[in-house]
Amino acid sequence: MELKNKTAFITGGASGLGLATAQNFIAAGANVLLYDLNAEVLQQVAADLGERAAWHAGDVADETGVAEAIVVAQEKFGTIHINVNSAGIGGAARTVGKNGPMPLEKFEHIVRVNLIGTFNVLRLCAEVMQLNEPSTDDGERGVIINVASIAAFDGQTGQAGYAASKGGIVAMTLPIARDLSKRGIRVMTIAPGVFETPLLASAPDEVRDPLIAITQFPKRLGDPDEFAVQVAHIVTCGYLNGETIRLDAGIRMPAL
Ligand SMILES: NC(=O)c1ccc[n+]([C@@H]2O[C@H](COP(=O)([O-])OP(=O)(O)OC[C@H]3O[C@@H](n4cnc5c(N)ncnc54)[C@H](O)[C@@H]3O)[C@@H](O)[C@H]2O)c1
Helix, strand or coil: CCCCCCEEEEECCCCHHHHHHHHHHHHCCCEEEEEECCHHHHHHHHHHHCCCEEEEECCCCCHHHHHHHHHHHHHHHCCCCEEEECCCCCCCCCCEECCEECCHHHHHHHHHHHHHHHHHHHHHHHHHHCCCCCCCCCCCCEEEEEECCCHHHHCCCCCHHHHHHHHHHHHHHHHHHHHHHHHCEEEEEEEECCECCHHHHCCCHHHHHHHHHCCCCCCCCECHHHHHHHHHHHHHCCCCCCCEEEECCCCCCCCC
């Protein structure tokens, strides 16, 4: 579907890859509902984006918060056509470390935000999308784009929880695409490599340089705008469905 005059529900929209996506969508004439944790930050980001941006603060894994945000999007823009699930957290810990086994709550928390949060948001957005008038001759009513990570494939030491959460997103992409096919909704996942979002932008060269060294080409971190371009391409290319795209300049992560 075209982006112009469509409405996107973007989680993690206050920062990094989600924010770059929101900026690109606004530039293409779409509306955005930003869903993220911090109301103050969201208010500022939405004000910078202008009239076609709305926001609601909450946790992706909270059913009520997401349902409220969907109502905000519907009241301001009518419906939701696109859902981008960029909210996510890291959290490195070895399965057994110096202080004993990885606390189970830590593993659970990462899976809860990244995997369960993604499913929670997309199922509630899809409920709304299925009621849309078709936007294309194919009968397309909605597009869902999840954000995994190359850790889904090349999880490093200390990434059991993160890799499990992102691997779950990759694994559920096809069955959800199958579930939603009769409703005219496509489902795709992007697995980013290493991007220049706030965390790494402020990291010292000792952290950045080894990562850049193991990318193939180009020899640099990913630009969030390149992620946003990939998201927009998935929205506009109607034949993409049920698949995960690595966006990573050919990087393959080593064990450590
Ligand atoms: N930046 C990278 O190099 C990279 C690489 C691979 C995957 N990713 C994935 O891309 C996504 C975006 O990453 P980013 O670099 O833009 O990170 P970021 O920290 O800049 O943005 C993530 C946003 O998600 C929000 N968030 C966290 N937990 C939340 C929750 N429970 N409910 C609602 N919002 C929540 C945060 O407040 C933040 O604004 C994440 O899922 C991350 O795992 C990023």
